[in-house]
Structure formats: C-alpha cells, structure tokens
Amino acid sequence: MTENTLGSSAADQPTQAIDGLDTRTKAQQVPGGDGAPSHSAAAPQAAAPTQEATQASAPARETAGRKFMRVEDERWGYDPAEVDDFLDRVDAVLATTARDLQSAPGVGSRQVRERVFDRVQGGYDPAPVDARLDELEDELADREREAFISEHGPERWEEHLELMGQTLLGRLNRPHGERFRRPSQRKQLGYSVSDVDVLCDRITEHFRSDEALDPTLVRKAVFRQAQGQRCYEEQQVDAFMDRVVELILALR
Template sequence: MTENTSGSSAADQPTQAIEGLDTRTKAQPGLNATATHHENAEPAPTNAGRVFARVDEERWGYDPAEVDDFLQRVDAVLATTAGDPRSAPGVGSRQVRERVFDRVQGGYDPAPVDVRLDELEDELADRERDAFIHEHGPERWEEHLELLGQTLLGRLNRPHGERFRQPSQRKQLGYSVADVDVLCDRITEHFRSDEALDPTLVRKAVFRQAQGQRCYEEQQVDAFLDRVVELILALR
C-alpha cells in the first residue's frame, strides 16, 4: 500500500464525522438469501499451480516459499469454510491486506503477486460481510459501517498537518505531511459524493519521506489507510 512495511498501530479515536455519509451497501442480502448464496456457490478457484513470474537473478522479489505457503493457507480457507471465514481464524481479508513478504534475489515479481492478493482480499471481504449479516442481521451491519465511517471521517475532518501523530524523535523519518494530506483530501471528496472509491487509490499510495514537522508517523497512517480499504470493500 505504501513504502512502509512495518506493523500497524491502532488509530486514535477521532472527535467528529462528515454528515450525510451513506453507509448502505449497493446490494444488501437478507438472511435467507445469504444462506442460499453459500449453499449454491460454485467451488472457489484456488491458487494451487499458479505460476508467478520471477525477477532477474540480481534483482529482489518476494520470497517464493513464503508466497506459496501463504496462498496455500488462503486456498484452505476458500475450500473449506463455504463462505464462513469464522472456521479458519488467522486468515481473513485483513491478514491478506497486511501481509508482508521477505525479499530474495530472483524471487517472485511483486506486481502480479500484489494483484492476486488484492483479488483475494476482495473475495474474503465479501464472504466476511455475508457471514456477519447472516449471523447478526443487516441492521447490525449498518451500525458497524456507521461506526467505522464516523471513526475514519472524523480524522479526515482534522486540519491539514494535524491528522496524524508526528514521530517522537526530531530526525526520525516519516511520511510527507503534504503527500498524506493530499490523499486524505481525495478520500474525503469521494466519501462526500456518490462516487464509489476505488481501493487501488489507497492500496497503491506511495508517499515521500520527510523529517520533523513535515512528516507523519508511518505506522499510524498505515493503520488508518487499512481501515479505509476495509470500509471501501464493505460499502461495495
């Protein structure tokens, strides 16, 4: 998603939200429809046998062993849970979104692997939404989306330069405040309008590095953008 590959920390609780955010999904299945969807679903495509291109031997790519192992775990989820990810804890849309692979020379080309991970995240997010609605009902789902939207949009409403923490050490590098604020403004514009937001805008965001008062703490920004992608997928 960004140049940072460190873990994510929880974002602080914001104080205000944009009015009028419509958290209704485009097609909200009912309880019976959700159950029927799972019962009649075609077998999920697997990643077994998928061949990814490798970079040249002198270049660095994703560790093939790590990628293959992780995709096999996702295959197991798609093949055995019948659309209910609760029976396979530890592998879900968030784990796919946050997965980071070691780099080795001559490894897998990151671009096609990232494309496949995005596809899997989308599929798992859809299944998780259906499973939640099937268990708790559409009203609880709407409440969940409303709370998540208020949390995210509250932070977006903060003034430029104040949306995220700055590194505790003056010389520590972080994400450029200007770059992050530009992306946040674009996200805000989409949330204010009826236009659907493409998760690629957030997933592929890259920020310049900066120091001191000109940068935001990377982990907090990454954690926030992860939640933005979660909301985008939930609203589809």
C-alpha cells in the first residue's frame, strides 16, 4: 500500500489499466531476519518496577492520545510513530470542507487503502488500526464523491463509474487461470490461482446483480500461497482488488 499523490485520487482520474500498475503487496513481510530491530534478552537486574513504570510497559498502554492497544514487547506491530503521523495527516484533510477536499494537501481514500506501515516490536496491534483505516477510507471516499459531483456534475461522475466498471469487468470476464500474470520465476510464491478465481467469480456475480457488495468481502480476503504456475503474481492481484474496493465505495 504505497502512497500516491492526491492528484491520482479516484475522484480525479479514471482507473488505470491494471497491467500498468506497480504497487507493493499489502502482505508486507514481518521483520525478523537481518536488519530486524534488536531486543536485548539480558537486561541488568534492578529493583522492582514502580507502578508508573509497570503501567508504561503494559501491552494496553496508549501513545500520544491514540486509542490503539500495543502488542507485547516481543511481538511485532505497526510503528506507532508512522501510524500517528499518517492519521494526523488524514485528520487534517477531514478538517477541510468537502468543496476544498480535492485541493487539500495530504491523503485521499486511495492512499489510506494502500498504506503500509513498518513493523516494530511492541508496536500498535494491527487489527484495530486496520479497522480504523477502513472507516477513514469510507469517509474520504464519500467526501471525494461529493466534491467531484459538486465541481463536475453528476453526469461526469456516472461516466467515471462506467469507465471504471468496464476496466474491472474486462479482467473479471477472463477465463479461470488467465485473469492475472504468473510469476516470472518458476519457484516464486504468489496467491493461489483457484482462491483468487473464486473471489473474482463472487465479485462478478455481485456486479451483475442489484445486490450491493460489502467491501469487507474484498478487504479481508485471504489467499493461500502457491508456487510457480499454480499462482498469480501478488502485486497485480492486490492492485486489482484495491480498484474493486474503490468502485464499491464509489457506487454506494
């Protein structure tokens, strides 16, 4: 989930062809090998910690007013400084009026959806942070739609949705096993072809019916790992699923 400039927001431009996208996979690898932050296992003995010190090191501690729990010190979580800084930027955007949203410096719904945080030991628990990001993405998408319609009119918005839908359906209508690229190396890992195709079939059924599609179906999708020709390239699948969520939110 790399950050883009506000100029590439969904409210500003039609969705690009997925083949041309170059985004990082959302399944960021957890540090643990070379270069991982060190954690000393042999700390010198000291007197019993005070109540204040104990509270400061508890997993449930809070930082800088953020209401996110931290994981235990030996586990990996999101870097609190990165999370707090990013959410401060989102708050600054949401403090603007809907009319000024497109010209406001900061982030849009796509940047929220694609954001990846570094991992540190004892960091924020990822689950509640991810849930909060989903809420912010929904709110920003709603405001971006309002701002676009206010400036360009509802007809331009409908044209934008139609173009986006045609781009996505073009890939969804491809045969099973041919929807995304295969890895260039024979032993490279990726997403199971069968798992991805099952989700694509469900998305296609929803788009062809009048039933609204819950973005959670796509956001929380988990694909098994496979190797070589039995898998799709992760980055391309992630980029496509991001565009699907973008369209789901735009249609609401």
